[in-house]
Amino acid sequence: SGLGMFSTIICGFLSPLVVKRLPEHVQVDDPAVVKRLAKKLERQQIPLRSDYGYKVSLFSHLHQYSRKAPLTQLLSIPSTVIHPSIVRLGLQYSQGIVAGSNARSVALLHAFKQVIRDYTTPPNEELSRDLVNKLKPYISFLNQCRPLSASMGNAIKYIKKEISNIPSQCKEEEAKTKLLKCIDRYIEEKIVLAAKAISKYAIEKISDGDVILVYGCSSLVNHILCEAFEKSRKFRVIVVDSRPRLEGREALRRLVQRGISCTYVLISALSYILPEVSKVFLGAHALLANGYVMSRVGTSQIALVARTFNVPVLVCCETYKFCERVQTDSFVSNELDDPDDLMVTRKGKTQLENWQDVSSLGLLNLVYDVTPPDFVDLVITDLGMIPCTSVPVVLRVKNLDQ
Amino acid sequence: MGSAIEAKTHKNMPGADKEADLTERIEAFLADLKRGGCGTGPIRGSGETARETTALLRKVTAQARWSSAGDLMEIIRKEGRRMTAAQPSETTVGNMVLRVLKIIREEYARSRGSSEETDQQESLHKLLTSGGLSEENFRQHFVHLKANVIEAINELLTELEGTTDNIAMQALEHIHSNEVIMTVGRSRTVEAFLKDAARKRKFHVIVAECAPFCQGHEMATNLSKASIETTVIADAAIFAVMSRVNKVIIGTQTVLANGGLRAVNGTHTVALAARHHSTPLIVCAPMFKLSPQFPNEEDTFHKFVSPHEVLPFTEGEILSKVNVHCPVFDYVPPELITLFISNIGGNAPSYIYRLMSELYHPEDHDL
Numbered sequence: 001s002g003l004g005m006f007s008t009i010i011c012g013f014l015s016p017l018v019v020k021r022l023p024e025h026v027q028v029d030d031p032a033v034v035k036r037l038a039k040k041l042e043r044q045q046i047p048l049r050s051d052y053g054y055k056v057s058l059f060s061h062l063h064q065y066s067r068k069a070p071l072t073q074l075l076s077i078p079s080t081v082i083h084p085s086i087v088r089l090g091l092q093y094s095q096g097i098v099a100g101s102n103a104r105s106v107a108l109l110h111a112f113k114q115v116i117r118d119y120t121t122p123p124n125e126e127l128s129r130d131l132v133n134k135l136k137p138y139i140s141f142l143n144q145c146r147p148l149s150a151s152m153g154n155a156i157k158y159i160k161k162e163i164s165n166i167p168s169q170c171k172e173e174e175a176k177t178k179l180l181k182c183i184d185r186y187i188e189e190k191i192v193l194a195a196k197a198i199s200k201y202a203i204e205k206i207s208d209g210d211v212i213l214v215y216g217c218s219s220l221v222n223h224i225l226c227e228a229f230e231k232s233r234k235f236r237v238i239v240v241d242s243r244p245r246l247e248g249r250e251a252l253r254r255l256v257q258r259g260i261s262c263t264y265v266l267i268s269a270l271s272y273i274l275p276e277v278s279k280v281f282l283g284a285h286a287l288l289a290n291g292y293v294m295s296r297v298g299t300s301q302i303a304l305v306a307r308t309f310n311v312p313v314l315v316c317c318e319t320y321k322f323c324e325r326v327q328t329d330s331f332v333s334n335e336l337d338d339p340d341d342l343m344v345t346r347k348g349k350t351q352l353e354n355w356q357d358v359s360s361l362g363l364l365n366l367v368y369d370v371t372p373p374d375f376v377d378l379v380i381t382d383l384g385m386i387p388c389t390s391v392p393v394v395l396r397v398k399n400l401d402q
Numbered sequence: 403m404g405s406a407i408e409a410k411t412h413k414n415m416p417g418a419d420k421e422a423d424l425t426e427r428i429e430a431f432l433a434d435l436k437r438g439g440c441g442t443g444p445i446r447g448s449g450e451t452a453r454e455t456t457a458l459l460r461k462v463t464a465q466a467r468w469s470s471a472g473d474l475m476e477i478i479r480k481e482g483r484r485m486t487a488a489q490p491s492e493t494t495v496g497n498m499v500l501r502v503l504k505i506i507r508e509e510y511a512r513s514r515g516s517s518e519e520t521d522q523q524e525s526l527h528k529l530l531t532s533g534g535l536s537e538e539n540f541r542q543h544f545v546h547l548k549a550n551v552i553e554a555i556n557e558l559l560t561e562l563e564g565t566t567d568n569i570a571m572q573a574l575e576h577i578h579s580n581e582v583i584m585t586v587g588r589s590r591t592v593e594a595f596l597k598d599a600a601r602k603r604k605f606h607v608i609v610a611e612c613a614p615f616c617q618g619h620e621m622a623t624n625l626s627k628a629s630i631e632t633t634v635i636a637d638a639a640i641f642a643v644m645s646r647v648n649k650v651i652i653g654t655q656t657v658l659a660n661g662g663l664r665a666v667n668g669t670h671t672v673a674l675a676a677r678h679h680s681t682p683l684i685v686c687a688p689m690f691k692l693s694p695q696f697p698n699e700e701d702t703f704h705k706f707v708s709p710h711e712v713l714p715f716t717e718g719e720i721l722s723k724v725n726v727h728c729p730v731f732d733y734v735p736p737e738l739i740t741l742f743i744s745n746i747g748g749n750a751p752s753y754i755y756r757l758m759s760e761l762y763h764p765e766d767h768d769l
Contacts (some may be wrong), residue, residue, distance in 0.1 A: 056633050058646060065744050242638035243613045249717065256720045263725040267714055268668035270638045270731045272704065298638025301671055308674055330642040342634055344616050351619035352634065361626035362633045369642035 022031035047074035090145035218283025291373035303375035339363035472540035570747035573599035587612035589653025661736030661751030
């Protein structure tokens with residue numbers, strides 16, 4: 001069970017008929033799986049993070065952690081197993097300091113670059129095999145801090161492939177430089193250049209006088225809007241935000257700094273604001289193989305109400321976020337955030353202060369949801385503008401290329 | 403103000419004492435209404451507002467000087483206009499005024515001796531023969547009119563006091579065991595409804611918190627105290643969890659004349675999500691919330707409160723460059739609603755216009 005999801009995806013690439021094994025983080029209700037994971041983590045000397053609070057029965061198969069109990073408190077100092085930049089990264093993930101799928105992937109790749117720089121091959125070992133084994137406990141640790149996103153999974157798959165492909169007669173310094181260059185190229189191609197390509201396509205879709213609605217903080221959508229503003233398109237933006245994360249405020253700051261005129265509302269005011277809107281631009285966390293868009297919770301709601309008001313919905317997503325999983329609802333595979341975030345103090349009174357003491361009260365803080373493809377009108381990727389249902393075509397093309 | 407009135411009443415006739423008291427009560431009521439517009443809901447629930455309005459109107463009937471039904475109706479209309487102007491979004495006040503006006507008309511007609519049936523028939527024959535204008539001018543004086551009107555208003559008050567219980571009594575007909583029910587924000591009617599069903603049945607309730615005022619939190623605490631399994635979700639997760647919900651039961655601020663709702667922010671999203679998953683949407687609304695208004699253009703329908711709730715002043719520099727909106731109400735069209743449960747039973751939204759004609763007289767619709 002060591003390689004888990006990642007090895008089975010590599011197997012899937014080699015022989016497409018292998019059924020993928022279910023990842024551990026959606027089988028929390030199965031005691032055998034939990035025991036297996038605990039044993040594996042013990043072997044890798046990584047502490048096991050315990051669940052927090054009353055879990056809603058519909059989600060008993062998922063983990064629910066508290067931000068107040070980060071994994072690093074259980075680590076012994078100094079930790080010989082985990083590289084310090086990985087420990088820092090894990091802490092940044094679990095506290096929400098690094099958030100957003102592009103930011104998390106880039107931070108992960110930079111941390112791996114540091115790991116590779118500090119790596120020395122032990123005697124009688126080959127770099128291509130030993131380095132991959134070294135990365136396994138790091139990945140388990142990061143998974144314990146916060147479940148890995150689809151983009152991170154694809155990045156890790158790419159790195160492991162690159163490492164395994166290093167020829168054995170290659171000297172260590174040369175191999176390391178090669179790997180560092182590979183990672184830089186991956187970031188440059190898949191994230192930076194992809195953003196430029198997507199902006200180019202998306203700007204064609206923005207006309208003068210448009211009122212564009214965006215939700216939360218998507219680095220890609222913010223980039224597109226800033227580029228369009230540089231190219232002197234006249235439009236105004238409506239930023240929709242939701243509790244408890246309130247990420248929209250960050251997007252608002254970035255857009256206002258550029259000089260774009262913005263309006264700000266909460267998601268409950270959606271039906272009020274939509275009659276003014278001409279287009280909706282949404283970011284995505286991952287695009288699933290059956291055409292469903294996995295994104296921040298609330299995205300499906302926005303797409304639903306926009307469809308009712310006949311407003312076009314455009315999703316912007318780089319191809320490295322395409323994923324071979326399929327999913328039809330937001331329950332089977334999701335992430336549960338700290339339930340204490342839902343508490344709010346208004347006029348000095350916190351209604352849900354002692355929610356733990358009341359046995360029949362539960363708080364649910366979902367992170368993702370899936371939007372059905374019939375709500376989405378267009379997906380803009382670096383390969384072009386495609387309908388939602390063409391995602392498996394892109395995946396097949398990518399696999400053939402590799 | 404209080405001491406000035408006291409000083410005045412010492413010199414005047416004893417009757418003026420009661421008048422001053424009545425004026426004071428009306429002023430206090432208007433002040434309460436005005437203050438209740440801060441968005442977190444009125445200081446009292448709509449049931450209490452309705453009862454207070456009716457009690458005030460009864461007092462006005464008892465103490466004001468009038469000789470014929472027409473005078474009384476003028477006085478009531480004047481007070482009613484003042485009260486609705488204080489807080490236009492609190493439609494129960496206007497509704498109660500219209501109910502009292504209808505009571506006065508009925509009592510007048512009864513005193514005159516004309517049978518109720520011919521008056522209330524809205525037949526095509528009557529429309530053709532009446533020639534448009536009604537001949538009633540309500541100028542005749544009847545001795546017992548005052549007593550009859552006050553008695554009828556007392557009946558109305560009794561009806562108002564029993565509305566929540568009447569609605570809650572119907573709960574077991576609509577909720578079966580092991581259901582998952584979704585609700586939005588806080589409604590005292592829905593709370594009583596669910597608590598009544600929870601006495602006999604076990605079910606699960608999901609409450610959407612309804613930012614920025616988060617009234618759903620209070621609702622969830624109250625429900626969980628009654629040992630109902632409750633879960634609080636953020637507004638953004640409404641569509642995500644809707645696929646596991648069996649019924650959506652909501653309250654509303656007003657029921658409009660076409661069967662639509664003017665309900666708290668976020669209700670339209672819930673209604674659309676319910677329609678997408680073919681989940682029934684049940685509205686628990688007592689009859690005093692039925693208003694003869696039709697949904698108007700945006701500027702008369704919506705009410706806004708301080709944008710500080712949405713983007714607080716701590717956000718600093720960007721505040722001056724950004725427009726922030728904080729609407730309080732949502733319009734839900736009647737096609738999205740499955741059932742209305744009121745104190746007189748269950749109704750389809752297409753029947754609401756008919757109920758209106760039983761409660762209010764068409765000539766009173768514009769106060």
